[in-house]
Every structure is written in C-alpha cells, then in structure tokens.
Amino acid sequence: MTTLTAEHLVKNYHLRRGLRGSTLRAVDDVSFTLEPGRTVALVGQSGSGKSTIAKLLLQLERPTAGRILVDGKPAQRRGGGLDRYRRTVQMVFQDPFASLNPYHTVEHHLERPIRLHHPKLSGDEVHRRVLHLLERVRLTPAENVAARRPHQLSGGQRQRVAIARALAPRPGVLIADEPVSMLDVSIRLGVLNLLATLQREEDLGVLYITHDLATARHFADEILVMYRGRIVERGDADEVILRPRHEYTKTLAAAAPNPERRLSELRGG
Amino acid sequence: MALTTQAAEPVGGAGGFLAGSAPQRARRRRLGLPPMTAKLAAGLIISGAILLFGLLGPFVVQDPTRVDDIGLTGPSSAHLMGTTQTGQDVLAQLAYATRGSLTIGAIVGVLTLLLSGFFGVVGAYAGGWVDEFFSLFTNIMLVIPGLPLVIVISSYVPDKSLLLVALVLSLTGWAGSARVLRGYTLSLRNRDYVLASRVAGEKRWRILAVEILPNLIPLLASQMVFAVIFAILGEAGLSYLGLGASGSISWGTMLYYAQNGLALRLGAWWWFVPPGLLLALFGAALSLINFSIDEIINPKLRNQTRAARRGWLMSRKQLETAKEATL
Numbered sequence: 055m056t057t058l059t060a061e062h063l064v065k066n067y068h069l070r071r072g073l074r075g076s077t078l079r080a081v082d083d084v085s086f087t088l089e090p091g092r093t094v095a096l097v098g099q100s101g102s103g104k105s106t107i108a109k110l111l112l113q114l115e116r117p118t119a120g121r122i123l124v125d126g127k128p129a130q131r132r133g134g135g136l137d138r139y140r141r142t143v144q145m146v147f148q149d150p151f152a153s154l155n156p157y158h159t160v161e162h163h164l165e166r167p168i169r170l171h172h173p174k175l176s177g178d179e180v181h182r183r184v185l186h187l188l189e190r191v192r193l194t195p196a197e198n199v200a201a202r203r204p205h206q207l208s209g210g211q212r213q214r215v216a217i218a219r220a221l222a223p224r225p226g227v228l229i230a231d232e233p234v235s236m237l238d239v240s241i242r243l244g245v246l247n248l249l250a251t252l253q254r255e256e257d258l259g260v261l262y263i264t265h266d267l268a269t270a271r272h273f274a275d276e277i278l279v280m281y282r283g284r285i286v287e288r289g290d291a292d293e294v295i296l297r298p299r300h301e302y303t304k305t306l307a308a309a310a311p312n313p314e315r316r317l318s319e320l321r322g323g
Numbered sequence: 324m325a326l327t328t329q330a331a332e333p334v335g336g337a338g339g340f341l342a343g344s345a346p347q348r349a350r351r352r353r354l355g356l357p358p359m360t361a362k363l364a365a366g367l368i369i370s371g372a373i374l375l376f377g378l379l380g381p382f383v384v385q386d387p388t389r390v391d392d393i394g395l396t397g398p399s400s401a402h403l404m405g406t407t408q409t410g411q412d413v414l415a416q417l418a419y420a421t422r423g424s425l426t427i428g429a430i431v432g433v434l435t436l437l438l439s440g441f442f443g444v445v446g447a448y449a450g451g452w453v454d455e456f457f458s459l460f461t462n463i464m465l466v467i468p469g470l471p472l473v474i475v476i477s478s479y480v481p482d483k484s485l486l487l488v489a490l491v492l493s494l495t496g497w498a499g500s501a502r503v504l505r506g507y508t509l510s511l512r513n514r515d516y517v518l519a520s521r522v523a524g525e526k527r528w529r530i531l532a533v534e535i536l537p538n539l540i541p542l543l544a545s546q547m548v549f550a551v552i553f554a555i556l557g558e559a560g561l562s563y564l565g566l567g568a569s570g571s572i573s574w575g576t577m578l579y580y581a582q583n584g585l586a587l588r589l590g591a592w593w594w595f596v597p598p599g600l601l602l603a604l605f606g607a608a609l610s611l612i613n614f615s616i617d618e619i620i621n622p623k624l625r626n627q628t629r630a631a632r633r634g635w636l637m638s639r640k641q642l643e644t645a646k647e648a649t650l
C-alpha cells in the first residue's frame with residue numbers, strides 16, 4: 055500500500071550548443087498522485103516529456119524543482135532510504151529488446167532484484183520465487199524459460215520477463231513507459247490485460263504512459279494529457295476522451311475517433 | 324523466396340568438423356565464445372603452433388649465441404636451418420627470437436588492456452569531470468606520434484631492457500583502444516538494461532562489473548589482439564632500425580643482423596626468410612582471430628560470411644540458389 059505523489063516537478067536539460075548553452079524545460083510544473091489499485095494514464099505525443107517524468111519518479115534523474123512524496127514523506131535519494139524507495143517503485147521499460155541484458159539469462163534478471171531486496175533468502179527459495187514470477191506472467195514451462203537468454207525469446211515474452219522483474223521486489227507502484235508500443239499489434243492487448251490483472255492482484259498504483267488514447271481510456275481511471283512538458287488537461291478517463299476541453303486533446307481524440315473500434319481492431323489484429 | 328533449412332543434408336568432412344554440432348555451437352554461444360569457423364580455426368592453429376615453438380623451442384635447440392668459424396652455410400644435418408655469417412645456428416636463434424617477440428607482445432597486450440580499460444571504460448562509466456579529464460588525457464596521448472617518440476626515447480636510453488621497450492610501446496599505443504572502448508561504454512551505460520539494474524537497486528561497481536563488462540569482452544579481446552600485433556610489429560621495426568632492446572633476440576633483431584650481414588645480397592634465404600615469415604604468419608593469424616571476434620561485435624559481418632551460411636546447414640545447391648536470388 056503506497057501512495058506516490060509528484061509535487062510541482064520541473065526538469066530542465068542544459069543543451070550545449072557551441073559556446074552558448076540553452077535550457078530545455080522537458081517537464082514543467084507537473085503534479086499528480088498515484089494511489090493503490092488505481093491506474094493513471096499519461097498521454098502525449100513523443101517528445102512531450104513522458105519518459106522524463108518516469109525517470110524522475112524512478113530517481114534516475116534529479117528534478118530541477120519540486121518533490122516526490124512517498125505516503126506523504128519526501129522520497130530519500132541515497133542510502134537505505136533509496137533502497138526502500140527502489141523496493142517500492144518499479145518500472146517496465148518501453149523497449150523489451152533493450153531492457154534485458156543480452157549477456158544474462160532470464161533467471162539472472164529476476165534473481166538479482168529478489169536477492170537485493172531479500173538478502174536472507176536461500177538459493178533454493180530465490181529459485182522458487184523466480185519460477186513463481188515466471189508463472190505469474192504466464193511464461194511456462196518456467197524452468198525452461200528461466201534458463202534462456204533474451205535473444206531466444208519473442209518481444210512479447212521479453213516484455214513479460216520485464217514485467218516479472220518489476221514485480222520481483224513486490225513494489226507498491228509500477229510505472230509502465232509505453233509498455234506495448236514496441237510489440238506486435240496482435241499481442242499488445244494480451245500484455246496490457248496481464249498488467250491489469252497483476253495490478254488487481256497486487257493492488258498496485260500504476261502510471262501507464264502511452265500515446266494511445268484508446269488503451270488509456272480502457273485501462274485507466276484517470277487521464278493526464280501532456281503537451282510540451284505541461285499537463286494541459288486531466289480528469290476522469292471517459293470525461294477527457296468524450297468531452298475534451300483543451301485544443302491539443304481535441305486533436306488527439308480526433309486522430310483516434312473511435313476508441314471502441316481501435317480496441318476491437320487490437321483484439322482482432 | 325522460401326528457403327527450407329531443415330531439408331538440407333548435413334555437411335560432412337572438414338566443414339562438419341569446423342561448424343561443430345548444434346549443441347556444441349549452443350554451448351559456445353552460451354560461454355560467449357565466437358563460433359568455430361574456418362577463419363578462427365586457422366588463426367588459432369597457426370598462432371598456437373608459433374606460441375608452442377616460442378615456449379618449448381629454446382629448450383631443445385642449440386645455443387643461439389655460440390659462434391663458429393664455419394661462417395654462412397645453408398641448411399645441413401648439423402644446422403637444420405643453416406648458420407649466420409658468424410656461424411650461429413639459425414634455428415636456435417629463431418626459437419629464442421620467437422620467445423622474445425611473443426614476450427613483448429604479451430606484456431604490451433596486457434598493459435594496453437589495463438591502461439585502455441582504465442582510461443576508456445572507467446572514465447566513460449564514471450562520467451562527469453572524471454570522464455572529461457580521462458578523455459582529455461587520452462586525446463593528448465593519442466596525438467603524440469607513437470613511433471617517432473619511441474625512436475627518440477630509444478636513442479636516449481643506451482641500455483634498454485625488453486621490459487623498457489614493452490613499456491614504451493604500450494605507453495604510446497593504448498590511447499587508440501581507450502577511445503574505442505570509451506565510445507562503446509558510453510553507449511552501453513545508457514542502455515535500458517543498465518538503467519533497469521539501477522532501478523532494481525544494484526550498486527554502481529556491480530553494474531559495471533556484471534552488466535557492462537561482459538558485453539565489452541569481445542571488444543576488449545579484439546583490442547588486445549590488435550595491441551599484440553602492434554607491439555610485435557613495432558618492436559620488429561625498432562629492432563630493425565637498431566633501436567630495440569639490447570642483449571635480447573627477437574624477429575626484428577634477426578632481420579636487422581641479416582640485413583647487416585648482407586644476407587639478401589648473398590642469397591642466404593635461410594637467414595632472413597624464417598623470421599620474416601613467422602612475423603607475417605603470426606600477424607595474419609591474430610588478424611584472423613580478430614575477424615572472428617569482430618563478427619560477434621558486429622552481427623552484420625557475421626551474416627555475410629560463407630562460413631555462416633554453412634552454419635545454417637544449407638547444401639551447396641541451396642547456397643547457389645540463395646546466391647542467385649541475391650544477384
């Protein structure tokens with residue numbers, strides 16, 4: 055049970071161009087709350103700052119301004135506090151072909167987070183947990199999959215391994231950065247449904263980053279629309295899609311006129 | 324175009340031996356070893372033979388320094404590879420020269436690996452001012468012209484040991500590798516799987532050692548092989564100019580004495596051909612090994628070799644049709 059709050063997050067990148075530098079504001083005064091059992095969708099075109107928000111929430115980047123709160127207390131940036139934070143907030147990366155180390159087996163990828171966050175477990179117990187995780191993401195026979203290397207798996211299977219890795223420390227918050235955009239259309243819905251099921255089972259707070267309004271409406275309770283680093287519109291999922299107020303959301307909604315049809319396309323595809 | 328690879332008859336004879344059976348190949352891949360191709364096998368066999376000769380040869384041959392008044396003689400039963408102008412046994416000299424050249428190669432290879440690994444990999448991974456400083460230093464070392472500097476240093480130090488020559492060669496030779504390693508490490512450290520292990524809570528040093536270094540092994544290996552070639556050729560060049568280590572024999576010093584002894588004009592081929600040939604063969608063999616390693620780093624190269632096509636178990640006929648299809 056964790057509530058993660060972003061308060062007035064700002065991230066500037068300094069770009070060096072010759073002698074003069076310029077500043078790019080990738081994230082501009084963004085606030086939202088992730089609550090257990092709820093999915094918040096972050097929608098926006100590419101380059102709007104969605105992944106930067108993910109990196110800030112995962113403490114891979116330091117915010118220029120603003121704070122991140124865990125259950126109302128400021129998140130700690132180092133030491134044991136950071137270890138606890140890493141156990142609580144986990145991530146599924148966009149590209150399953152880049153997020154698994156080609157040199158290591160599936161077992162290594164799942165075993166490391168378990169060992170790091172539960173150092174007292176014996177080797178046998180760790181192995182059993184690895185197999186259990188694989189079964190939970192429907193990768194069977196687990197024993198067989200655990201011994202494989204990433205290049206012996208399909209894109210969808212890799213993304214399931216990435217999901218299992220994110221679940222390994224038993225987090226309370228999951229951030230999924232366009233988790234299906236690199237996958238074949240025909241398997242996208244399967245992976246999203248799996249995420250939704252796991253979320254219900256674990257009562258996770260999920261930040262679902264996407265540029266697909268249809269899946270955002272289907273899977274999220276709340277939608278944040280992002281445009282050039284700012285949240286330009288937010289609200290109940292149906293509300294945002296059916297009665298968009300901001301110009302940008304209107305064009306987005308117009309580009310995907312019929313979410314139901316998109317979904318049935320995905321199912322049929 | 325439909326190519327059925329299953330229907331192909333297994334490749335027999337030498338090809339089958341080199342390609343290896345399927346489970347064998349899978350095991351090699353798991354260990355991160357390059358697939359056994361004809362190129363790699365030839366490289367390993369040649370360099371292995373020369374290595375053995377350098378290691379064991381000196382124990383069985385005569386004294387390479389013993390002077391005899393028989394002078395320049397061709398191959399005979401007493402001297403299998405003939406003698407030099409001063410009656411020294413060429414085979415004995417060759418064995419010791421091989422040992423000397425390989426020693427130089429090994430020392431320089433290891434030192435280059437350590438220096439370029441430290442300044443290239445650690446710098447790039449640490450980032451920030453450490454990286455700025457390391458890469459500035461690397462660039463300075465890179466623009467210092469290697470061989471001229473070696474010549475200058477060599478001519479100032481009159482009594483040079485083999486170790487000093489090796490040291491000078493590695494100090495002037497590591498910077499290029501360091502730059503290559505830095506570039507690749509910079510790309511590796513921002514890969515998603517590295518970020519993912521940070522998110523998982525891995526310590527920084529462990530990410531470098533366990534997640535990044537294994538992916539650098541092929542590149543490190545190829546840089547090291549390259550450094551060994553550079554060192555052996557560089558030392559040969561120095562010795563040929565008379566600037567090599569004093570009191571030790573290498574392929575370069577043999578060529579230097581052969582040149583001084585007018586071996587070429589006297590037609591004493593047994594004197595200058597063996598060291599020249601070993602030098603060329605060893606360089607070629609290491610290059611062959613390097614090609615095979617490069618094919619792991621760059622899969623595009625791998626898919627274009629004929630050995631790879633044989634690896635897919637295509638029959639000669641299928642190869643023909645495949646070739647026709649691409650034309």
Ligand SMILES: Nc1ncnc2c1ncn2[C@@H]1O[C@H](COP(=O)(O)OP(=O)(O)O)[C@@H](O)[C@H]1O
Binds near residue numbers: 106
């Ligand atoms: N490390 C970085 N350095 C400089 N600019 C960056 C960096 N990371 C992201 N940006 C810039 O920030 C903006 C937002 O990027 P990103 O968050 O990746 O967008 P999205 O995920 O929505 O496609 C882009 O304009 C991108 O070029």
Ligand SMILES: [Mg+2]
Binds near residue numbers: 101104105
């Ligand atoms: Mg992105």
